[in-house]
Structures are given as C-alpha cells and as structure tokens.
Amino acid sequence: MSKRNYNVFFNAHTVSGIVISVALYIIFFAGAFALFKNEIAIWEEGSPINNIDRTAIDYDKIISTLDCKYDLQGRNIDLNLNHNSDQIYAYLLATSDSLASKEARTIHYLAVDVDTSYTKTYAEQYNLGEFLYRLHFFQQIPYIGLYLAGFVALFFVFAIVTGTIVHWKKIIPNFTEFNPRVKLKRLWADAHTSLGIIGLPFQFIYGITGAYFALTLLVLLPANLLYNGDQQKLMNELHPEQKKYEWIKANKQQIPSLNKFVNASAEKWKGFNSKNIFIRNYGGSNMKYVLAGEISSKDNFVGTGRVVLDVFSGKITEIKEPETLNYIEGVQRTMSRLHYGDFGGFGAKIVYFILALITCFVIISGVLVWVESRNKKNIPMPKRIFTANVGHVYMAICLSMLPVIALSFLFVKITNGYFIDKQNIIYLFYISTWIIAIVYFRNLRNNYKTNKICLLIGGVLSLLIPIANGISSNNWIWNTFLNKQSEILLIDILWLFIGLASLWVYSKIKPFKQDQCTFARTPIDFNFKEEKLIQINIKNQIPMRTKIALLWIFLALGWVIHHVYGLFNIYYIEDLTMEGATGEAPVIHHIYRILFEGACMLFGLLTLEVSKKWFRLTTYTWAVIAAAYNAYHLVTAAIYESTNYSELFMLVIVAAASILLVKNIHIWNKSESN
C-alpha cells in the first residue's frame, strides 16, 4: 500500500470513528442490556412466571375478550406469543370491513395476560428492558432516531474495514507485544487493535445486520421499485407468514375454535415452539388462522415452520415444514438470529454481552488515543482545548451509562406497581439522571476521576440491585434459584457480576496512572481564551442574575399556561373526570407539579439571593434538563397536535426562553468563576 493511501485510510478511520463513537457506544452499551429485554421485563414485574406451554393457552377466551372490548370484526390480528412470560402481545390493526363499527377502526397494541386475559396498553406494560431496547436504536428521538442509528451502523462497517486495512501489518505484533505496563497511550492503542481484531467477526455481523434493520426502508427501496411500488405484494413475498388478504365480505357464522387449530398444528412437529399467531380478516368469508413457529435452534439454526388454515372451509391452505430450508425466509431469520443472539440459550447471550462490552472498550480506547495524540505543545491552544473538551464530553456521556442504568434498575424495582403510565416516568427518570451525570462529569474535566467515580458508584449500585429485588419482591437470589425463576435469577446474577467486576477494576486503577497521560505532562489551561470571551455591553444591560431569575419565572409561567390547555379538553372534548380517576389526585401529580413549576419558581427566587458555585451548577443542570424537555415537547407537539396553534406558539416561546436560560446561566457561571 502506498504511503498516501495508508495515511488517507488512517484519516478516514479516525474521522469516521470519532464522529460515530458516542452514538456507537450508546448503541452497544444499551444493546448489551437489550439482549435481555424480556428477562428484564419479567425481573421488573417480579411476580413468578409459570412458563405456560404456548399450546396450553386459552386463545379462544383471549380473542372473545378482545372482541368484546375492541371489536375485532374485519381486523388483521398479530399475536406475539412472547415465549417466556405470562403475557402475550396483541397487535390489532384497523378493520378493512367498511361496515364494521367505529371502535374497530382504531389500532391497538396490547399486552394480554394469558390466565386472566387482562389487557394493558403499551405505556402501562412499558419497562426498562423496552426503554434500553429502544435507546439501542435511538427511538426516543422522534422520526429520525432509527435512521440515525442506521447510518451509524453503516459507518461502523466503514470504520471496521478502514481500521482493518490500517492496522493489518500490526495485528500479530500487537498481540505478542501487548503489555499492560507501558505508557497509557501505547496501552490504549495496542488494546484498541488487539480487541478490535478479536471482536472483528462479531462487530462486522453487527454492522451489517444493524444497518439492515435500521435502514430497511432504503435497502428495500430498489425491490419496491421492481414491484412498481406495490409494497403489499413485496411484503407478502418476503414475509409469507404475515401475508394479508383482500377483504371480500363478512361471514356471520360462528367462528371455529382457534385453540383446536393451534393444538392440532403444533403437534405436527416434535419440539415445535409456537411463536406467532396471525389472524387475517377476522369474521370475513376468507378468514385465515396462521400458526408460525420454529423448532429448537439445536436441531436447525433456521427452522421456521407454519400452518395456514382457511377458517370457514376448514382446509389447510399452506404448510411450511420447519426442516425444509427456504432461502428467502432463511436469510431473514439468519440475520435476526445473528443480531439477537437467540440461538444458544443464556450461554450465547452472555458471550454476546461480553463481546458487546469489548466493543465498547474498543470504541472508548479509540477516542482516548485520539485525544491523547492531539495534546502536544506545538498544537495551538484553542485546538488542544477543543480536543480535550470533546474527550471530556464523550467520556461523561459514555462512562456515566453504567451508574445511570444501574440506578434506573433500582428505580423501576422500588417504584414497581406505583406508576400506571410507566413509559413517561422511565423516560423522565433515565434522561434526567443521565443529563445530571453528564453535566457533572463534563465539569469535572478529569477523565481519570470520571472513570473512577463511575466504576465506584456503578459497582455499588449494581450490588444493590439483587438486594433491592430481594427486599421489594422477595425474589432473593436463593428463592429464585429454588423456584427455578431463571429469568429473574439471570438479571440478578448479571448485576452481581457487573458490580464485582466494576469494583475490582476500580481497585486496580491506581493514581500514578494519571501521570502517564499527556495531560499530566503538558497540562491545559482551560481558562485560556476567556478574557476575550466576555465583553459586556454596558448599555441596555439587565444585570445577569435579574435576567436569569426573570427567565426562571417565565418558564414557570409557561408551564402554568401549559396546564390551562389541559382545561381546554374539559371545555371541548372530555368529561369532567378522567377515565380511571379515583376521586383523589395521585402523588405523582404532586411530584410533577414540584418538578415543573415548583423547581422553576424556587430557582427563580433563590437566584435573587444565592450565587455560590454549587448553586450555579445545580441551576445549570436543571436548566439543561428543562431545555431538553421543552425542545422535546415542542417537537412532539408539532408532530402530534399540529392544529393546536396557540399552544404551539406558547411552546416555541417557552423553548426559546429555555435555551436563553441555559445560555445566560452558562455566561453567568463563566464570569463568576473568573
């Protein structure tokens, strides 16, 4: 390879790596936990599960309950049998029967208890596993999050390939020369290459499958064109088990039993696990039952099978044998098997988990090498400050994920059963603690300390998780072991190991390591530029603290007005009491009021009197959280309530005030610390 190409590839690897690094780290770290999404849900709920055989479930009862509540006439219904919990998921699509009731036109996604047929909405059954799974592809960012994750995955493949090219010659020497006692920069560089190569197949698989899952839209666009835009036809070919049929007309006869069909079909093959039931055109003359599932991955890596029944004629219209391979279905199942690691029980998932954490290490060490090698005396100070800053922010975001996730586990365990809408409360808790941690560690400006503190707090919190589970659900490790609640046990043991490992690493990182990094030898004066930065225009000047106090009160007012919009619903839309109201305001309502208006009023008041550093940092953190929330709220309101013009107008002003507040506290903070 020519010298030029080597340097070009090196630079391409560096730049693409740095750009995607934080996002990629979040994807892998959250993804590592998302591997255990279902186990986390069961752990969080805490009640023992019965591992009911999927063929023993009374589907007829569930269907008739759903029919009473949501009118199934003319709908397509997807049941996800969810393997190892006492809930199945029902996705009710809108009816295609033009004569059906109004109720049948709304789409529902529900969790259904297999014993009681009790249903929960998506927000009610939301759990931390779901949150981390969604964080894994940034679904918390509306609309663009998924595509952002997809392009990160694509550039991850780019970085893997360029990285392998660049490090090709050093692969073997890096293994043999690896020595943990050398200088930090060498250590990181060597570890980056060695672990990068060890994880290469795994990471490549993840780059490819991840990019496909997130960018399905782009990848299948050419196929869509070949089908001349007939997406339904394409989908029927790619997912024959989910095939949809034209609605012909209703059939008023009694609908034959689903239980009988499931039992008869599942018996066809030994070791067949039923995974999905698809009901097509419910109550229609061409109504279909589809049972899809697969045989154990021990027998066939890909062994999907299905039976399709034309319900009213009683004829089986299609059978796919699990032992017969079908390329079109096999490729897709292989992609998902490789991505979810659901082929070798807990063992394979643990290996995936460790490899995901190794990938996190590769990402972090890459960033650290980048930061270290750009802190030299001959580089201009503003550039060095910028690099160091990027390093501090990146480390703050990445390393604080461990304590924040551990704390969230404790939070959901302790508050389990307390909140009805779990989605909002998990969002609020996770995102605000994360922002607090990021602001704190960024201002610490010391990667060594950030690392130590995160390991210590993360380790201690991890060890508290099995204890909290024991106290609040009586699921002590020995109990779950004796009761064979392997899902709950797995999560506790996982945290036990994470906690012990974190504390062990914590004890191994000695202060002298700090002296080996370039920031010890060529320290950076972070106050460098600051004389120029603040030039105060004396004319028309509102004193900074007055300005900040005003903005706080403005925000509080904004939120009060926001609640007035809640009243609008009562005037024009809803009944006077909410559905499910008990005659008493729930405690969470008070917590929300204190967090929103209360905190703003308090900070507004205190700003008039207090100007200590801790206070400035606290208000700064809170202002950032409030700004993030307001911006998020503005975006969601613009998407979902685009006709509520006056509210949108208010939200724009409040979001602007929020951003001004962050900016002004930042300036205040800087001028006070000079």
Place this chain on the structure above:
Amino acid sequence: MPANPKYLSTSPWQKGSKISAGIIGGYLITSLFHMVLALVLPNGKAIIITSIFSAIILWSTLLIIPFLFKNGWKAWLLYLAIIILLYTLYFFANQQNSFL
C-alpha cells in the same frame, strides 16, 4: 500518530465530493446493481433477499473507494458513468419485469 496531513485533501469541496460520492453515488450504484441482477438472473426473489446484507457490504465498500482518488470529482465522474451504464441495463431489463 495522527495521519500525515500532507497526503490529505484540505479543501472542503474535495472532502464533500468524496463523501457525497460515497453516500449518494454509492447508494445509487448499489441499488441499480441489485435491481439489474434481480431482473436478469433466473431467481430474482433470491437476489432481492440477498440484497438485505449484500447491499450494505457493497455500499460500505463504495463509501471507501472515493478516498483512493486525489480528486473527488473524478470519483463522482466514475460513479456517474457506472450509474448511467447500470441504469441503461436496468431500462432494457425492466421491459420484461417478472415481478409484476
């Protein structure tokens, strides 16, 4: 340790041309390539389903290739030529579209 800057292009236009050639040009080539293959080869559906991984591999390779060029516009020129060629093939192959 950082790459030697004397080999790197500094103009933002050059950088932009290489990146855009990779992302946009690369995507168009990948798509047209798979469309032509799906139309021409006997088992078109198998090609479509293969594309769910081969498209990502091909696209990421095409992201890298423009960086081998000193002049990014030449990379665009090459990509454009391939796109036009593939589109012509697609146009004729699409006369007998077996998917419809």
